[in-house]
Amino acid sequence: MFRSLRGFNYRVWACGALVSNVGTWMQRIAQGWLVLTQLTHNNATAMGVVMALQFGPHLLLLPLTGFAADHLDRRKLLLATQAGMGALAFGLGILTITGLVELWHVYVFAFLLGCVTAFDSPARHTFVAELVGENDLANAVALNSTSFNAARMIGPAIAGTLIASVGSGWVFLINGLSFVAVLCSLMLLRIDQLHPQHRAVRTRGSFVDGFRYVWRRPDLRAILLMLFLIATFGLNFQIFISTMSVTVFHGGASQYGFLTSIMAIGTVAGALLAANREKPHFTLLLIGAALFGLGCTLAALAPNAALFGMALVVIGVSALTLTNSTNSLMQLSTAPAMRGRVMAIRLAIALGCTPIGAPIVGLVADRFGARWALSLAAASGFAAAIVGIHYLVKYRSLSVRLDAGRVRFTIDEGEPVDAPYQSGVRI
Helix, strand or coil: CCHHHHCHHHHHHHHHHHHHHHHHHHHHHHHHHHHHHHHCCCCHHHHHHHHHHHHCHHHHCHHHHHHHHHHCCHHHHHHHHHHHHHHHHHHHHHHHHCCCCCHHHHHHHHHHHHHHHHHHHHHHHHHHHHHHCCCCHHHHHHHHHHHHHHHHHHHHHHHHHHHHHCCHHHHHHHHHHHHHHHHHHHHHCCHHHCCCCCCCCCCCCHHHHHHHHHHCCHHHHHHHHHHHHHHHHCCCHHHHHHHHHHHHCCCCHHHHHHHHHHHHHHHHHHHHHHHHCCCCCHHHHHHHHHHHHHHHHHHHHCCCHHHHHHHHHHHHHHHHHHHHHHHHHHHHCCCHHHHHHHHHHHHHHHHHCHHHHHHHHHHHHHHHCHHHHHHHHHHHHHHHHHHHHHHHHHHCCCEEEEECCEEEEECCCCCCCCHHHCCCCCC
């Protein structure tokens, strides 16, 4: 389960990333609380706008971010992006502590942070292969998810306590300091022990080649469509948890942070299960999407905060299973020279579709209530499951039969369609 940690470079990277991830989750909680309770009166639409501005650049800057991840030195690129994110956290923290912060300031900082992370995310995801090599890539991706979601258990709980005692501004400053850890880890890496990846050749139209590559692959198209549905309408947890906590269960900052941490129990469990698998399979996407729809349905119907927290665990396991499987499947089945562009497309959908979904989800929460917003998320999970079934039936010969009174499923486990464009890894 933890085999990637045998390498020095990955151990150093993982330690720095864990500290930074805790700070990131602290800032997410502080930012949501600042907008929802201090700068507005429980306005979920404003939360949706902040999320749209923060994740929109992943879509707007897609031609540049994928190119940068495939053509530039990823380690040096990460040094620049991580330093930029730390500086932005300090800036917002100073404005908040001095009492000068206004809603439009948060909008501007969210957009700037989105621009920096748009370059950071594809480089960071594909840099993992340079740390561990191809054989341990799926395991390293899963351990990265474990780190990120373990930080989700710690960060929100700390943030809730700090917000109640010293205010949101100090949380932003602490997050700024946390980036020092990941910057140090990048500088401490042993360059001679990295696993260099084949770099793409700079040619005219190389960005369009990424879309052509994906379009030729029915498996990638199905994965991205499933991810689009759930990312657009389902992965808006900042809105769901904050509005349910404040408007339905009438809790304070501590409850908001605690519920976010509770969800992390599910995501960490899902990440550890993924780390224990040798390779991901497409059927995991189908299972994850169906469970996500079920978990959101239970959350929407929860009569109290305790049962809502239990439903969040189910949502956490399913969401992590789905997102982590899309990450591993797409990296393992993509040619190394195309990996940065393909991952940039994936991240543009996973994060860049938030500008479409977050304002809609926020508006539904404001007009009809938080429970109806969660119902929209449930529908997205079930719709993604239908897409997965369609792919398996059309391209993997999925069939259902009765055998001795039991229902049995059969699937063609051969190479996906368009095998010449694969890297030789079965999914």
